[in-house]
Amino acid sequence: MQLHGYFRSSAAYRVRIVANLKGIELEHLTVNLVKGEQRGDAYAKRNPQHLVPTLVTDDGLDLTQSLAICEYLEERYPSPPILPADAAGRARARALSQLIACDMHPLNNLRVLKHLTGELGLDEAAKLAWYRHWVTVGFDAFETMLDGFSTDFCVGDRPTLADVCLVPQVFNAERFDCDLVPYPRIRAITERCRALPAFAKAAPDVQPDAT
Structure with missing residues (x-):
């Protein structure tokens, strides 16, 4: 493939x-x-x-x-598997995944940022304020949704689709110097995931086309 x-x-x-x-x-x-x-x-x-x-x-x-x-x-x-075995766990993993992939990421992807600075004429400071606002809104909710679940990963004791979505979003947030201090669970899970070979091998900076 x-x-x-x-x-x-x-x-x-x-x-x-x-x-x-x-x-x-x-x-x-x-x-x-x-x-x-x-x-x-x-x-x-x-x-x-x-x-x-x-x-x-x-x-x-x-x-x-x-x-x-x-x-x-x-x-x-x-x-x-990247989804839990039980229906409630699968729903939880999908909800966390969609919070990032459907709500956070579309507002801050490349074509939106180019539209902000191009057709709408925003300067760099305004673009960064837009980006960081939506990261804060999304991660505030994500961190809260992790409360009460004392697991190593987002849902359970192994990575699921939720972790698969979280780690790239944290990478993006770091690129734009977003404040991640208020999100201890997000940071801990991300660190745990990044230590796994599957996540490390997928990291942007080790891809052949990284520039």
Whole structure:
């Protein structure tokens, strides 16, 4: 299978983590977001949204949206699982995942930031204020949702889809110098995840296209 992505894309980062957790070898193909390669005609045929990642399956299907790709890999390669065995645990893992992937990340991704500084004319300080505001709103909720669960990871004693989404979002927050001091559980879980080979191998700075 081929993964079309970019080293600094948090959505592609999620898929890399899941593939590593499950021992799946993917061929990584770079779509340089900074150079605008996602808007080229060739890539648009694979992903009409002009976003990464896109997973090309062994039978030639183009799959988009990182959470959908992660769940596809979960169904095809169920061991080790990235979702808990019980219905309540799966719902909790999905809720935490979607808090990041559906609520936080879309407000702060590259095309939104470019729109803010381009068409809307915001300066760098205003852009950073926007970014940090939505990180605070999201992580305030995420940290609160972790309260009362004394587990090593977001849901239980092993990484789930929630951790897969959390670690790339923390990476983004660090890039933009967001204050993470108020989030001890988030920081502890992230540190624990980063110590695992599957997460370390997926980190942006060790990808072949990292620049």
